[in-house]
Amino acid sequence: MVGPRGLTTVGPTDPRHCPPQLTALNIVEEDTLSETSVTALDSGRAWETVLRRIEGYLVAGVLGPGDHLPSERALAAELGVGRSSVREALRVLEVLGLIRTQTGSGPQSGAIIIARPSGGMAALVRLQVAAHGFAVPDVVATRIVLESAVMTALAEASAAAAGDAGDAASAASGPDLAAATELLDAMENPAGGPLTRDEFLTLDQAFHLALAVASGNEVIASMMAGLRDSIESYVRVGASSLPSWNDTSARLEREHRALVAAIEAGDASLARDRIRAHIETYHAETKVSSIHSPSH
Amino acid sequence: MVGPRGLTTVGPTDPRHCPPQLTALNIVEEDTLSETSVTALDSGRAWETVLRRIEGYLVAGVLGPGDHLPSERALAAELGVGRSSVREALRVLEVLGLIRTQTGSGPQSGAIIIARPSGGMAALVRLQVAAHGFAVPDVVATRIVLESAVMTALAEASAAAAGDAGDAASAASGPDLAAATELLDAMENPAGGPLTRDEFLTLDQAFHLALAVASGNEVIASMMAGLRDSIESYVRVGASSLPSWNDTSARLEREHRALVAAIEAGDASLARDRIRAHIETYHAETKVSSIHSPSH
DNA sequence: TCTGCTACTGTGGTCGGACCACGTGGTCTG
DNA sequence: CAGACCACGTGGTCCGACCACAGTAGCAGA
Numbered sequence: 001m002v003g004p005r006g007l008t009t010v011g012p013t014d015p016r017h018c019p020p021q022l023t024a025l026n027i028v029e030e031d032t033l034s035e036t037s038v039t040a041l042d043s044g045r046a047w048e049t050v051l052r053r054i055e056g057y058l059v060a061g062v063l064g065p066g067d068h069l070p071s072e073r074a075l076a077a078e079l080g081v082g083r084s085s086v087r088e089a090l091r092v093l094e095v096l097g098l099i100r101t102q103t104g105s106g107p108q109s110g111a112i113i114i115a116r117p118s119g120g121m122a123a124l125v126r127l128q129v130a131a132h133g134f135a136v137p138d139v140v141a142t143r144i145v146l147e148s149a150v151m152t153a154l155a156e157a158s159a160a161a162a163g164d165a166g167d168a169a170s171a172a173s174g175p176d177l178a179a180a181t182e183l184l185d186a187m188e189n190p191a192g193g194p195l196t197r198d199e200f201l202t203l204d205q206a207f208h209l210a211l212a213v214a215s216g217n218e219v220i221a222s223m224m225a226g227l228r229d230s231i232e233s234y235v236r237v238g239a240s241s242l243p244s245w246n247d248t249s250a251r252l253e254r255e256h257r258a259l260v261a262a263i264e265a266g267d268a269s270l271a272r273d274r275i276r277a278h279i280e281t282y283h284a285e286t287k288v289s290s291i292h293s294p295s296h
Numbered sequence: 297m298v299g300p301r302g303l304t305t306v307g308p309t310d311p312r313h314c315p316p317q318l319t320a321l322n323i324v325e326e327d328t329l330s331e332t333s334v335t336a337l338d339s340g341r342a343w344e345t346v347l348r349r350i351e352g353y354l355v356a357g358v359l360g361p362g363d364h365l366p367s368e369r370a371l372a373a374e375l376g377v378g379r380s381s382v383r384e385a386l387r388v389l390e391v392l393g394l395i396r397t398q399t400g401s402g403p404q405s406g407a408i409i410i411a412r413p414s415g416g417m418a419a420l421v422r423l424q425v426a427a428h429g430f431a432v433p434d435v436v437a438t439r440i441v442l443e444s445a446v447m448t449a450l451a452e453a454s455a456a457a458a459g460d461a462g463d464a465a466s467a468a469s470g471p472d473l474a475a476a477t478e479l480l481d482a483m484e485n486p487a488g489g490p491l492t493r494d495e496f497l498t499l500d501q502a503f504h505l506a507l508a509v510a511s512g513n514e515v516i517a518s519m520m521a522g523l524r525d526s527i528e529s530y531v532r533v534g535a536s537s538l539p540s541w542n543d544t545s546a547r548l549e550r551e552h553r554a555l556v557a558a559i560e561a562g563d564a565s566l567a568r569d570r571i572r573a574h575i576e577t578y579h580a581e582t583k584v585s586s587i588h589s590p591s592h
Numbered sequence: 593t594c595t596g597c598t599a600c601t602g603t604g605g606t607c608g609g610a611c612c613a614c615g616t617g618g619t620c621t622g
Numbered sequence: 623c624a625g626a627c628c629a630c631g632t633g634g635t636c637c638g639a640c641c642a643c644a645g646t647a648g649c650a651g652a
Binding site: 047055058059063064065084087088089091092093095096097098113115116117120121123124125126127128130131132133134135138139141142145146149216217218219220222223227234 | 343351354355359360361380383384385387388389391392393394409411412413416417419420421422423424426427428429430431434435437438441442445512513514515516518519523530
């Protein structure tokens with residue numbers, strides 16, 4: 001019932017055992033592994049060992065965003081596993097959006113830790129949709145739930161700021177919607193002529209993401225982005241489906257302005273209704289649900 | 297950026313090179329698959345090619361839950377890449393919860409597609425938390441958002457069913473809370489003596505998951521489970537922190553019953569308030585936020 | 593004939609080596 | 623001193639080999 005077999009069942013094992021340093025750990029592998037308090041947990045596959053070790057480094061604070069991971073060869077030697085196993089673990093971390101790899105030498109080369117959740121989230125949701133693990137309507141519904149929460153948070157923050165108007169003029173200006181409104185301006189008055197459909201969708205995505213970021217919850221923001229991207233990747237292949245893209249984009253712009261207005265007015269309920277209608281009509285138009293129609 | 301391997305022919309993506317093995321899978325042609333992905337078809341990395349191919353199979357319906365993937369060696373030969381690259385792609389799919397691998401031979405061996413999102417979600421969130429990409433309070437807040445949505449859906453469904461009482465007695469019984477209540481019974485009257493802390497937490501997790509599943513949204517359910525598991529894995533290592541686990545578990549049981557009562561009463565607002573309090577107090581007690589205190 | 597054991601086959605898991613393309617940085621040459 | 627140059631280390635990839643495992647076919651014995 002729980003999980004297949006992966007690292008889902010158990011957690012990060014024990015983070016407190018983490019070694020003091022990355023280097024100088026060239027001891028024999030057996031020693032390090034068997035001495036860790038958790039013995040019952042069969043380390044099983046070698047790549048899981050690598051994954052746990054790196055997670056241990058992260059939890060212990062030995063590694064953080066911006067830091068370089070040890071080289072694949074060094075990691076392999078340190079853990080007593082083959083480079084292939086190390087690479088499998090790094091591949092996972094890369095897809096999950098934790099690291100970025102680059103060839104060559106110098107400060108930008110190697111595997112660098114970059115906590116960037118949105119990419120991994122999008123990949124996860126997209127593949128789950130492809131494998132029929134997620135139904136598209138459920139994905140859309142979840143996106144509505146999350147964006148509604150964002151709207152609520154923003155509108156309430158705005159209302160609270162308006163209420164405290166006479167209090168402190170410093171941080172009482174409500175949520176920071178500057179980034180979002182700038183994107184709106186860019187959508188309405190594009191610098192380089194009329195926007196293509198893809199360009200518009202990119203800005204649209206950025207707008208929604210900006211609102212989520214403004215609400216202050218990174219988790220919701222990246223989940224939102226992941227949900228949207230996963231669907232979007234299927235929408236865009238169906239490309240020229242809409243009869244009149246100009247009309248649609250104009251309507252979307254109008255709805256975006258209305259969203260911001262509802263937020264600034266501090267009307268959480270209105271903002272929720274508008275974001276729900278915004279998302280629902282969009283997905284109704286592009287009717288993505290026809291993805292899995294053939295042969296299944 | 298072009299050839300990962302200089303010597304071998306023109307490239308791995310040469311359509312002509314695909315040997316006619318994998319009978320059922322050759323239905324999908326090259327062009328059909330390569331166009332489906334979001335990124336450019338080239339993409340350089342061999343393992344991405346494998347990933348896209350498998351995703352193409354999934355989207356096209358050639359592969360579905362329960363099906364076997366081609367063997368690693370066959371996949372490598374089909375795509376003209378090395379087995380290492382295939383393995384990296386499969387590793388990603390495994391962590392993302394799309395496939396389950398097993399050694400040996402027979403119907404259960406090999407890589408089998410199982411769309412089980414919760415595992416991948418948990419791994420993603422957990423690692424992002426470890427890498428400081430996610431803040432624990434945000435994770436908790438997001439969980440509250442999602443579970444609140446579940447409560448709302450369940451309560452409203454229950455209320456609607458009560459309203460239609462005189463109508464059809466067949467499916468008008470509201471959401472199916474049988475699984476959830478059974479878990480509650482198991483928690484209060486454990487078969488094998490008093491529950492350990494881990495056993496209780498497992499049942500608790502299953503209860504919350506059962507509610508989410510009952511609400512009918514798999515996406516929310518797996519995200520919820522992932523968020524909870526990711527935090528839980530850190531909570532459990534801090535193990536014996538609570539002064540009186542008996543009191544806590546008794547309180548949690550009471551709150552669980554109250555949740556179900558609110559749902560069955562059709563009181564969405566009350567259910568939301570209760571789930572929020574339930575989650576907040578739990579996390580306040582276990583104070584997981586002390587994870588990243590040292591050395592950062 | 594039926595039963596039980598034993599090889600065989602194919603799977604994923606892992607390892608080590610080899611090579612490539614790429615950049616950096618120190619070194620050699622003009 | 624300046625510019626070209628090459629060694630070095632990185633990730634990316636492929637290959638061949640071996641292992642453990644689990645079915646299965648086939649053989650040997652009762």
